[in-house]
Amino acid sequence: MCQFENLKMRRILFVGILFLFGTMTEAQVPSPSAAQSEKVWILAGTLHLGNGHVYNNVSIRFDKGIITAIDTSHATKDFPDHVIVLAKHVYPGLIAPNTTIGLNEIDAVRSTRDYNEVGENNANIRSIIAYNADSKVTPTIRSNGILLAQITPSGGSISGNSSIVQLDAWNWEDAAVKTDDALHLNWPRMHVQKGWWTEPGDIEKLQVDKEIKAMDEIFSNAKTYCSSKPELLNLKLEAFREVFSGKKKVYIHTDGAREMISAVQFMQRHGITPVIVGGNESHLITGFLRGNKIAVILIRTHNLPSLPEDDVDLPYKLPKILHDSGVLYCIADVGAWQQRNLPFQVGTAVAFGLTPEQALMAVTKNTAEILGIGKNYGTLEVGKSATLIISEGDILDMKTSKVTRAWIDGRAINLDNSQKQLDKKYKAKYFGE
Numbered sequence: 001m002c003q004f005e006n007l008k009m010r011r012i013l014f015v016g017i018l019f020l021f022g023t024m025t026e027a028q029v030p031s032p033s034a035a036q037s038e039k040v041w042i043l044a045g046t047l048h049l050g051n052g053h054v055y056n057n058v059s060i061r062f063d064k065g066i067i068t069a070i071d072t073s074h075a076t077k078d079f080p081d082h083v084i085v086l087a088k089h090v091y092p093g094l095i096a097p098n099t100t101i102g103l104n105e106i107d108a109v110r111s112t113r114d115y116n117e118v119g120e121n122n123a124n125i126r127s128i129i130a131y132n133a134d135s136k137v138t139p140t141i142r143s144n145g146i147l148l149a150q151i152t153p154s155g156g157s158i159s160g161n162s163s164i165v166q167l168d169a170w171n172w173e174d175a176a177v178k179t180d181d182a183l184h185l186n187w188p189r190m191h192v193q194k195g196w197w198t199e200p201g202d203i204e205k206l207q208v209d210k211e212i213k214a215m216d217e218i219f220s221n222a223k224t225y226c227s228s229k230p231e232l233l234n235l236k237l238e239a240f241r242e243v244f245s246g247k248k249k250v251y252i253h254t255d256g257a258r259e260m261i262s263a264v265q266f267m268q269r270h271g272i273t274p275v276i277v278g279g280n281e282s283h284l285i286t287g288f289l290r291g292n293k294i295a296v297i298l299i300r301t302h303n304l305p306s307l308p309e310d311d312v313d314l315p316y317k318l319p320k321i322l323h324d325s326g327v328l329y330c331i332a333d334v335g336a337w338q339q340r341n342l343p344f345q346v347g348t349a350v351a352f353g354l355t356p357e358q359a360l361m362a363v364t365k366n367t368a369e370i371l372g373i374g375k376n377y378g379t380l381e382v383g384k385s386a387t388l389i390i391s392e393g394d395i396l397d398m399k400t401s402k403v404t405r406a407w408i409d410g411r412a413i414n415l416d417n418s419q420k421q422l423d424k425k426y427k428a429k430y431f432g433e
Contacts, residue, residue: 029134030417032168036410039063041082042090042390050092050364050379052357060090062386065410070382085405091360091395092380093147093387093408095367096339097297098251098277098332101138101149102131102165102175107335116155121218124235125160127153128179131172139417141339142167145389145403146363147413148177149339150371152184152251157215159184161239162251164371166387166408178373182275183243187254187263188212212266219270243272249372251297255280255306264292275370277332280306283318286325295328295370302345313352319362320353330367347396359396386410 040062047058047070061069061082073079105112114130131151141149147167153160161180169175188211222240230237242248252263255278267274276282279296282289289296298318305314322329331349333342342363349359368378376385387408393400406413 028421029136029139030414032133032170032174033408033411033413036063036065036386036407036412039068039079039082040085040386040407040410041079042085042087044090045088046090047380048089048091048357048360048395049381050360051381052361052365054357060380060388062407062410065386067380067382067384067386070380085390087390087405089391089393089395090380091145091389091391092364092378093389093406094145094343094363094395095330095371095373095378096141096146096149096332096342096363097330097367097371098152098162098299098334099149099339100151100154100336101141101167101339102133102135102151102172102336103127103153104336105132105135105137115153117153117160120157120214121236122153122156122160123158123183123218123222123237123239125153126163126180127151127160128163128165128172128176131163131165131175133169133171133175135336136418137337138167139415140337140419142406142413143403143415143417143420144340144343144401145391145395145406146339146342147387147389147406147408148373148377150181154184154186154253157186157188157211158218159186159253161248164373168408168411168413177377178371180242180248181372182249182251183239184251184253184277185215185263187252187259189254190256190258190262212262216266223270244270250274251277253277257281257284260285260294261288264288264294268292279318279329280315282327282329283314283321286322286327289327290325293328295330296322297370298322298329298331300333300345301331301348302341316348316352319346319349319359323354323358328366328370329362330370331362343396343401344398347394347398350396356394356396 042060044058044060047055059071059073100115103115117125150162150164152162162182162184163176164178164181165175166177188208190208222237223244225237226241226244243250250272252274254260254263260276275295277297278299282296301315303315331346333339346359346362350356365378368374377387380388389403390405392402392404395401406415
């Protein structure tokens with residue numbers, strides 16, 4: 001009886017594996033596109049440059065992945081060698097900072113999560129080599145106009161190095177736009193909680209002081225290491241070499257005003273100007289941030305305020321507050337699959353004070369400038385990369401946004417994804433479409 005039950009369980013397991021494999025292979029990830037071979041001429045109804053300017057009835061041309069002209073010429077006989085595309089709205093490709101795209105496939109399956117390493121100091125960790133170019137999540141995000149992303153590790157005091165990728169590639173080498181662009185740190189929470197369920201306040205403060213002291217020791221040791229010619233290679237300290245030379249940025253993940261001030265002053269003592277990631281309370285210290293030229297990446301503005309006394313609409317108003325205060329900022333979401341909603345989070349800022357073009361900058365020009373890729377991406381300008389999208393309606397409005405065409409470095413991108421395939425499959429079954 002026992003042998004029979006074992007055999008039965010093995011058969012069930014085998015069938016289950018076959019079913020899972022069939023489910024996984026049914027919906028295919030579109031193959032990456034080939035390099036641009038034909039000149040393209042888009043006749044745009046509305047052209048959004050991504051830098052705050054918008055023009056009507058303007059054409060844009062690109063060849064070999066580079067934008068060659070933006071003008072008012074619509075005479076097709078003038079450029080007979082171009083492929084002509086008609087468009088209602090043309091935008092720069094959107095950029096998603098601080099994401100786990102390609103590092104996380106299924107939240108509930110640990111083996112598909114590759115964004116967090118064990119230990120406190122992971123300065124030598126490189127997210128780019130873990131990037132999965134075959135992720136089924138990526139095409140769903142690409143379909144909403146997001147064409148570039150900063151893939152970012154998390155966990156520990158020092159999480160590791162992020163990299164910037166374009167979202168249509170065979171492997172991580174092809175995807176890489178800028179490798180190891182920044183080192184990411186998690187600043188300790190300095191707010192002392194009071195209550196019977198917490199540690200006494202003095203113990204909490206001692207723990208925070210201990211964590212900051214440990215961080216200071218790491219930076220001091222790294223500075224000493226990088227200022228000399230060490231006989232033995234230390235990968236954790238070697239990762240700081242480009243930080244101190246100014247080639248690599250430091251991103252500090254924190255939300256509180258007190259924490260942001262402490263973190264910025266800490267970095268200034270080491271000769272570093274950081275970028276803040278989170279910044280829920282950045283509205284309280286706009287003068288400090290502007291005066292010290294600190295950029296802020298706001299995380300998930302579709303959220304509740306961090307403090308009970310705050311205005312319930314504060315997260316929606318933050319982009320407008322920072323914009324009016326002269327603080328450089330952009331907007332990000334969390335995780336991987338959630339990035340598909342990034343344009344609509346940005347769109348909410350329009351309802352709370354920003355103009356549509358100002359809001360667009362929060363996922364185009366501003367993001368590219370903060371990430372250090374503004375020379376080639378973020379805006380539509382002659383000489384820059386032909387990374388752009390066509391939408392039937394407002395890209396920031398979930399009701400009218402419908403991305404129909406996209407190009408990355410001049411390559412026409414396949415916008416199909418597993419969700420569209422399943423939609424088509426079951427429409428055919430139930431409605432005969």
